[in-house]
Amino acid sequence: MEHQLPSLRYFYIMLVCExxxxxxxxxxxxxxDSGQTILxxxxxxxxxxxxxxxxxxxxxxxxxxxxxxxxxEECYYFKILDKGVILLESSLFEDRQxxxxxxxxxxxxxxxxxxxxxxxxxGKVYYYLTCASNLKFKAPLKINLEKEDGxxxxxxxxxxxxxxxxSLSEVIEELKNDIEDLYDTLFIEExxxxxxxxxxxxxxxxxxxxxxx
Numbered sequence: 001m002e003h004q005l006p007s008l009r010y011f012y013i014m015l016v017c018e019x020x021x022x023x024x025x026x027x028x029x030x031x032x033d034s035g036q037t038i039l040x041x042x043x044x045x046x047x048x049x050x051x052x053x054x055x056x057x058x059x060x061x062x063x064x065x066x067x068x069x070x071x072x073e074e075c076y077y078f079k080i081l082d083k084g085v086i087l088l089e090s091s092l093f094e095d096r097q098x099x100x101x102x103x104x105x106x107x108x109x110x111x112x113x114x115x116x117x118x119x120x121x122x123g124k125v126y127y128y129l130t131c132a133s134n135l136k137f138k139a140p141l142k143i144n145l146e147k148e149d150g151x152x153x154x155x156x157x158x159x160x161x162x163x164x165x166x167s168l169s170e171v172i173e174e175l176k177n178d179i180e181d182l183y184d185t186l187f188i189e190e191x192x193x194x195x196x197x198x199x200x201x202x203x204x205x206x207x208x209x210x211x212x213x
Contacts, residue, residue, distance in 0.1 A: 014112065014113035014131075015030040015031060015032060015038055015039075015112055015113065016030070016031050016032075016033075016112070016113055016114060016115075016116060017029070017030050017031075017054065017112045017114070017115045017116070017130075018030075018031060018115075018116045018118065019047070019050065019115060019116065019117040019118065019119050020118060020119055021119035021120075021121070022043060023043075025043040025044060025045060026043065026044045026045075026046065026047050026050045026119055027040070027041050027042065027043045027044065027050070028040075028041045028050060028053075028054060028115075029041065030112060036091075037091060038090065038091055039088055039089070039090050039091070040088070040089055040090075040091075041053065041087060041088050041089075042085065042086055042087055042088070047117075047119065051139075051140070053087065054112070054115070054130075054140075055138060055139065067079070067080060067081075067103050068080075068081055069099055069100065069103065075092070076092060076093040076094070076095060076096055076098065076099045077089070077090045077091065077092050077093060077099060078090050078099055078102070078103050090102070112130045112131070113130065113131070113172070114127060114128060114129050114130055114143075114172050115127065115128040115130060115140055126142065126143075127142075127143040127145060127154075127172070128140030128141060128142055128143060129141045129143055129156070129172065129175060129176065129179075131176075132176040132177070132179045132180050132183075133176060133177075133180055134180060135179060135180065135183060135208060135209075136208070136209040137207050137208065137209070138206075138207050138208070138209055139207055141156050141158070141159070141207075142156070143155070143156060143171075143172070143175065144156070144157060145168075145171075148164075150166060151164045151165060151166055152164060152165060152166070152167070152168045152171045153171075154168075154171040154172065154174075154175055156175060156179075158200075158203050158204075159179065159182060159200055159203065159204060160196070160200060161175060161178040161179065161182060162175075163175050163178060182200070182204070183204070183208075185197070186200065186201040186204065187201070187205075
């Protein structure tokens with residue numbers, strides 16, 4: 001990969017993941033807020049396998065994989081391998097210490113803010129939420145998006161939450177905040193829950209991985 005990564009700034013931001021279809025196979029890449037590719041995956045035969053691989057971000061699933069680090073002069077990057085197969089490869093880093101620090105950061109999981117699946121041949125694009133500030137999800141939550149009078153309207157029907165703004169990124173961030181508030185209501189306060197609230201709790205609970213785990 002040709003891009004050069006600045007150093008530690010990237011350890012403190014969430015990346016966006018794009019899913020693309022390439023020659024009848026699927027691959028994903030993680031990009032920063034400027035559109036620069038940070039990590040790029042191998043190709044997968046179907047999206048079910050791809051999403052299973054992506055779920056490892058949320059559950060620290062890369063902790064026990066083999067990290068092959070190239071730290072020759074002017075060659076600072078890493079690959080993640082499973083039985084000799086490259087799963088993920090990074091862009092170039094500025095220095096040796098940054099690449100080591102980044103691999104440790106990656107093992108913690110939940111570095112992807114949300115997914116953008118634009119692999120559909122008919123041009124459809126779907127957005128999925130992978131985590132909030134203090135919560136991780138075992139399976140991405142689909143965001144239903146519409147546009148009304150210049151505003152983006154985003155909703156997660158299973159959790160009965162929605163948000164709207166002229167900015168798509170603000171919609172996603174507000175949905176994250178709403179899920180955090182919902183978690184507090186359902187799991188921390190959890191008194192006198194209505195039947196509907198109890199139903200939402202039972203929907204959300206199996207899909208949660210707390211950030212400390």
